[in-house]
Amino acid sequence: EIRTRNLELAAEYLLMAAMLIEIKSRMLLPPKKTAEGEEAEDPRAELVRRLLEYEQAKMQAAALSAMPTFGRDFWKAQVYIEQSLKPRFPEVSVGDLREAWADILKRAKLVQHHKISREELSVREHMSIVLRTLQGRRFVEFEELFDPSRGAPVMVVTFIAMLELAKETLVEITQAEAFAPIYVRLAYTAA
Numbered sequence: 001e002i003r004t005r006n007l008e009l010a011a012e013y014l015l016m017a018a019m020l021i022e023i024k025s026r027m028l029l030p031p032k033k034t035a036e037g038e039e040a041e042d043p044r045a046e047l048v049r050r051l052l053e054y055e056q057a058k059m060q061a062a063a064l065s066a067m068p069t070f071g072r073d074f075w076k077a078q079v080y081i082e083q084s085l086k087p088r089f090p091e092v093s094v095g096d097l098r099e100a101w102a103d104i105l106k107r108a109k110l111v112q113h114h115k116i117s118r119e120e121l122s123v124r125e126h127m128s129i130v131l132r133t134l135q136g137r138r139f140v141e142f143e144e145l146f147d148p149s150r151g152a153p154v155m156v157v158t159f160i161a162m163l164e165l166a167k168e169t170l171v172e173i174t175q176a177e178a179f180a181p182i183y184v185r186l187a188y189t190a191a
Contacts, residue, residue, distance in 0.1 A: 134185065
């Protein structure tokens with residue numbers, strides 16, 4: 001391998017020497033003119049071009065050499081871990097167990113399932129109730145027709161019944177001005 005490298009180095013040296021001899025011999029000869037009357041290229045131009053390429057390669061090699069290199073500038077960290085380590089569990093007191101159990105019970109109460117029973121509510125039935133309430137009375141305040149103690153579902157069905165009665169023109173819903181009380185009365189029937 002050393003011999004091969006020496007031969008390569010010697011070949012490069014001989015090539016450079018031959019090139020320099022060629023340039024020197026061209027410099028000694030009178031310049032040739034081409035067919036178009038221009039002077040031939042300066043023989044030193046090729047040497048200058050190669051020297052510039054060499055300079056660029058040398059600068060790039062220096063830039064690469066300045067970069068960090070594994071084994072020269074930094075090394076792989078090695079950490080030895082003892083494999084026979086036993087896991088250590090934290091100390092637990094009776095109070096900690098009591099608190100944990102109380103938290104579990106509290107969460108269990110939060111996710112208890114509730115059984116919802118379906119209550120059959122009829123809009124027609126509530127329409128009849130509203131009409132009976134209005135009979136014999138000239139006006140009834142809107143809020144009097146609702147009984148909050150019976151729950152939200154009953155109030156919703158009563159409200160829908162009122163809307164149905166107004167749609168069928170069986171009742172009239174009136175209000176004198178904005179934010180004034182709302183009154184409900186039976187619609188006038190032609191006799």
